[in-house]
Amino acid sequence: xxxxxxxxxxxxxxxxxxxxxxKTVDEGLRRLIMSGAIHPVFxxxxxxxxxxxxxxxxxxxxxxxxxxxxxxxxxxxxxMPMKLIVAEYFxxxxxxxxxxxxxxxxxHPASGVMVTTGVVGSSMPIANGLAWASQIKGDGRVSxxxxxxxxxNIGAFHESLNLAAVxxxxxxxxxxxxxxxECTTYEDAxxxxxxxxxxxxxxxxMVGVTVDGNDAREMxxxxxxxxxxxxxxxxxxxxxxNTFRFSGHYFGxxxxxxxxxxxxxxxxxxxxxxxRQQVLDSGVATEADLxxxxxxFEAEFEEAVEFARASPDPGLDEIYKDIYGAA
Amino acid sequence: MSETMTFTQAYNRALDEAMAADxxxxxxxxxxxxKEGGGTFKVTAGLSTxxxxxxxxxxxSEQAIIGAAIGASLAGMKPVAEIMLMNFITVAMDMIVNxxxxxxxxxxxxxxxxxxxxxxxxxxxxxxxxxxxxxxxWFCHTAGIKVVVPSTPADAVGLLRACIEDPDPCLFIExxxxxxxxxxxxxxxxxxxxxxxxxxxxxxDVTFISYGRPMQDIRKIAPRLAEEGISVEVIDxxxxxxxxxxxxxxxxxxxxxxxIAHEAVRSFGVGxxxxxxxxxxxxxxxxxxxxxxxxxxVAVPFSRVLEQEFLYKGSDIEAAIRQTLEPRxxx
Numbered sequence: 001x002x003x004x005x006x007x008x009x010x011x012x013x014x015x016x017x018x019x020x021x022x023k024t025v026d027e028g029l030r031r032l033i034m035s036g037a038i039h040p041v042f043x044x045x046x047x048x049x050x051x052x053x054x055x056x057x058x059x060x061x062x063x064x065x066x067x068x069x070x071x072x073x074x075x076x077x078x079x080m081p082m083k084l085i086v087a088e089y090f091x092x093x094x095x096x097x098x099x100x101x102x103x104x105x106x107x108h109p110a111s112g113v114m115v116t117t118g119v120v121g122s123s124m125p126i127a128n129g130l131a132w133a134s135q136i137k138g139d140g141r142v143s144x145x146x147x148x149x150x151x152x153n154i155g156a157f158h159e160s161l162n163l164a165a166v167x168x169x170x171x172x173x174x175x176x177x178x179x180x181x182e183c184t185t186y187e188d189a190x191x192x193x194x195x196x197x198x199x200x201x202x203x204x205x206m207v208g209v210t211v212d213g214n215d216a217r218e219m220x221x222x223x224x225x226x227x228x229x230x231x232x233x234x235x236x237x238x239x240x241x242n243t244f245r246f247s248g249h250y251f252g253x254x255x256x257x258x259x260x261x262x263x264x265x266x267x268x269x270x271x272x273x274x275x276r277q278q279v280l281d282s283g284v285a286t287e288a289d290l291x292x293x294x295x296x297f298e299a300e301f302e303e304a305v306e307f308a309r310a311s312p313d314p315g316l317d318e319i320y321k322d323i324y325g326a327a
Numbered sequence: 328m329s330e331t332m333t334f335t336q337a338y339n340r341a342l343d344e345a346m347a348a349d350x351x352x353x354x355x356x357x358x359x360x361x362k363e364g365g366g367t368f369k370v371t372a373g374l375s376t377x378x379x380x381x382x383x384x385x386x387x388s389e390q391a392i393i394g395a396a397i398g399a400s401l402a403g404m405k406p407v408a409e410i411m412l413m414n415f416i417t418v419a420m421d422m423i424v425n426x427x428x429x430x431x432x433x434x435x436x437x438x439x440x441x442x443x444x445x446x447x448x449x450x451x452x453x454x455x456x457x458x459x460x461x462x463x464x465w466f467c468h469t470a471g472i473k474v475v476v477p478s479t480p481a482d483a484v485g486l487l488r489a490c491i492e493d494p495d496p497c498l499f500i501e502x503x504x505x506x507x508x509x510x511x512x513x514x515x516x517x518x519x520x521x522x523x524x525x526x527x528x529x530x531x532d533v534t535f536i537s538y539g540r541p542m543q544d545i546r547k548i549a550p551r552l553a554e555e556g557i558s559v560e561v562i563d564x565x566x567x568x569x570x571x572x573x574x575x576x577x578x579x580x581x582x583x584x585x586x587i588a589h590e591a592v593r594s595f596g597v598g599x600x601x602x603x604x605x606x607x608x609x610x611x612x613x614x615x616x617x618x619x620x621x622x623x624x625v626a627v628p629f630s631r632v633l634e635q636e637f638l639y640k641g642s643d644i645e646a647a648i649r650q651t652l653e654p655r656x657x658x
Contacts, residue, residue, distance in 0.1 A: 096437070097435035109437055114402075126426065129396060129398015130398040131398070136381070136404070155418075159389075160391055322435060326494065
C-alpha cells in the first residue's frame with residue numbers, strides 16, 4: 001500500500017455520518033414494517049452500512065451508481081433524499097419513482113442513483129455503459145456497480161468484468177461479500193477463496209482487492225484508490241468488501257441457515273460502535289456532536305415519514321404513463 | 328431519380344446519416360469494425376473508419392453489449408447495438424426485458440433508454456434451429472420496447488433512423504434472406520413515423536396485414552389477384568409493437584375480411600393478437616373468419632426440403648385470401 005496510508009479524520013467523520021444516516025433509515029423503515037404501516041418487499045442492508053458509507057464518502061455526487069435490491073444503504077450513502085426514499089417505501093406518488101418502482105428499483109439520477117435492479121448481477125453490465133459514456137465524453141465520472149458475493153457466479157459478472165478490462169472502463173465493481181448468496185453459504189456456491197482473486201482472470205487492466213468492508217479505514221482507502229485509478233483512466237477495480245448481513249435475505253427471513261455462533265461473533269465485533277469510538281478518539285467530533293447528528297437524522301426521517309403519510313397514492317392513470325416517451 | 332439500394336446498403340446509410348447528424352450516436356457489437364470486416368453482414372462497413380471510437384467492436388458477450396448500450400443511454404448517448412443473429416438475443420433477455428423496456432416505468436419517468444438493437448434473422452438459408460428464428464412476438468409481449476420490421480430498403484432507412492432518434496428502446500429486425508433485394512433509394516435523411524402502419528395498396532375485398540418478408544410475396548400476389556377481380560388492401564405494419572390498431576380496423580371495417588401473415592411460427596404469435604383485436608372490435612362486420620398464415624410450430628430444420636416445409640409459402644397467402652372469399656351461409 002502506498003497512497004493508501006493517509007486516512008484523514010474528516011473522512012472518518014464522513015463515513016460515520018453516512019453510517020448513522022443509513023442506520024437511521026434502515027431502523028426506521030423496519031419499525032414501520034413491524035408496525036404494519038408499510039408493507040414493501042424489503043431486503044435490509046443491516047450490517048453492511050460501513051461499506052456503502054465509505055463508498056458514498058469517496059464518490060462525487062455526479063458519479064454514477066448502479067445497485068441492487070439490497071441497496072438502501074447504497075442509495076442513502078450516494079445522497080438520495082430521505083423523503084423520496086421513504087415516500088417510495090410508502091408506495092406514494094411523491095416517492096422517487098412515483099410509487100411505480102418500489103424498494104427494489106429506487107432511482108434518482110440527480111443523486112447519481114441510475115439503476116436499482118431486482119435481478120442478481122444486472123447492475124454490472126449497465127454500470128459499464130455509464131462508464132463507457134464517461135470515457136467517450138471525458139467527463140471524469142466513475143461508475144460503481146454494487147452486487148453481492150452470489151452475483152459473482154452469474155454470467156453478467158464475467159461478461160462485465162471482461163468488457164471493462166478490455167475497454168479499460170472507469171467502472172468499480174464493488175462486491176459486498178456478506179457470505180450468503182440468499183440462503184447458500186459462500187463456500188457452497190463459489191469456487192474461489194475470494195471474489196477479488198477472480199480479477200486475475202481479466203488481465204493487467206483489472207485490479208482485485210479484498211478488504212474488511214466493516215473497517216472504515218480499510219474500506220474508505222480501498223474505495224479511494226479504486227476511484228483514483230478509474231478517474232485517471234487506468235481501468236476498473238474489483239473491490240471485494242467483506243461484510244455481514246444481520247437480517248436475512250429479505251425482511252422476515254429468520255435466517256436459520258446462519259449458525260448462531262457466526263452471527264454472535266459478528267455482533268460482538270460491533271463495527272459501528274468501534275467506528276464511533278474511532279471518531280471520538282480522533283478528536284474530530286465530540287459525543288455531543290455525534291448525538292446531535294443522530295438527532296438530526298432522526299428528525300429528518302420523521303419529517304420524511306410525515307411527508308409520506310400525507311402524500312397521495314398514485315392516480316390510477318399512472319398505470320399507462322411512463323411506458324413510452326414523447327417521440 | 329432511379330437510384331436503387333439493397334437492404335444492407337439501406338441499413339448502412341441510416342447508420343451513417345444518424346452518426347453524421349448526432350455525435351451521441353454510438354455503435355457497438357461483435358465484429359462491427361472495419362478491422363473485423365465491417366460486420367458479419369457488412370452492415371457497418373466503413374463506419375469505424377469514418378467515425379473512429381464511436382464504433383466499438385465488442386467481445387462475444389450479448390449481455391454486456393446490451394448492458395453497455397443501456398448504461399450509455401442513461402448517460403445521454405444514443406447507442407445502436409448489433410446482435411449478430413436474433414437467436415443470440417436470448418443471452419441478453421434480462422437486459423432487454425427487465426431493464427431496457429422497464430426502466431422508464433420503474434423509475435417513474437426519471438430515466439429512459441433510447442437504444443436501438445439491430446438484429447438479423449430469418450429461415451431459408453440453411454442455418455438450422457439456432458440461427459433462423461423470428462422471435463419478435465416475445466418482445467411485443469413486453470411493454471416499453473418498440474418492435475420494428477422493414478419491408479423495403481427505403482423503409483429500412485426511414486425506420487432505422489426513426490428508431491435511433493426515438494426516446495425508447497427499439498428492436499429493429501433485419502431479414503437475412505432478402506438482404507440483397509433492391510428497391511428505390513429514399514431521399515437523404517428519410518424518416519418514417521414509428522407506431523404507424525402503411526396502407527400500401529388500397530382494395531375492397533380483403534385486408535392483408537403483414538410485415539417483413541411476406542410483404543415481398545404479397546407484392547406479387549395482389550396484382551395477380553386483381554386481374555381476377557379480387558381486390559386486396561395491403562397493410563404493412565412496419566412497427567409491429569405498439570400495434571397500429573386504428574389503421575387495421577379502418578381497413579377491415581371496409582373489407583370485412585382479413586388475412587395476417589408472418590414468417591414467425593404460428594402459435595401465440597403476432598397474427599393471433601391482430602386477429603383478436605379485429606374480432607373484439609368488428610365481430611358483426613366480419614364476412615369470414617380472420618385467417619393466419621405463418622410458419623409451422625417446430626424448430627427451424629436444416630434440410631432444405633424440411634426448411635421449405637417449415638416456412639410459410641406465398642401459395643399459403645394466396646390460398647388464405649381465396650378462402651376468406653368463399654361463399655358461406657349467412658349467420
